[in-house]
Amino acid sequence: MNRNLRTFPILITERFTLRELSKKDSEEILLLRSDAEINKFLDRKLSKTLDDALSFINSIISNESDELFYWAITKTGEDKLIGTICLFDFLVDLKKCEIGYELLTEFHGQGFMIEAIRKVLEYTINTHGLKMIDAHTHKDNQSSTKLLQKLNFKKMEDIIENNPNVILLRLTT
Known part of the structure; x- marks a missing residue:
């Protein structure tokens, strides 16, 4: 089903x-995608201008479907984005997808992302019936690895696209 025919899920x-x-x-x-600290473990080109940020946003908006959910995280009662969470690479036959996230x-260190990810996982499992959620993280990104492990993701031995710097963590429901 095309998402344009229904309401985006607000969590x-x-x-x-x-x-x-x-x-x-x-x-x-632009702040998220240009911050050297946030991006040091990500394999992407840094955004430099508002046009870069708008181009990214337009690509997300035009590609959203039942196979891409991209949430802006905001404090309740405020509208300013403080981070994002996305679900992508859905494999319906395997009841599996991937999760990604970033925070200003x-x-x-304030427990914001664990709260937001828990809600997205609840939505993913209860609404879409998924049984596996994968997360790829850089082997040196201890904060992300620890966060995922608190959420019961387990390190897998899989080699990621011949990249020894990336580890796979998986949540199995």
């Missing part, structure tokens, strides 16, 4: 509202 936690990404998020997306540096 609410104790402290956050996870909503659809929009063009008005361009300044915060000033919000690190």
Whole structure:
């Protein structure tokens, strides 16, 4: 089903509202995608301008479907994006997808991402009936690895695309 025919799933936690990404998020997306600390473990080109951020947002909006969910994380009652979570690479026959996330540096270490990811996992499992959720992280990104392990993701021995710097963590429900 094309997402344009239905409402994007808004998720609410104790402290956050996870909503659809929009063009008005361009300044915060630029901050996320240009911050050297956030991006040091990611294999992507840094954004340099608002146009780069808008181009990224437009690509997300045009590709959203039942196979890509991209949430803006906002504090409830506020509209400013503080991070993002996405679900992608759905393999319906295997009941599996991948999760990715990022958070503005000033919000690190406050338990925000674990709360937001828990809500997305609940949605993914309960609404889509998925049995496996994968996360790829850099072997040196201990914060991300520890976060995923707190959420019951387990390190897998799989080699990731011949990249020895990336590890696979998997949640099996």
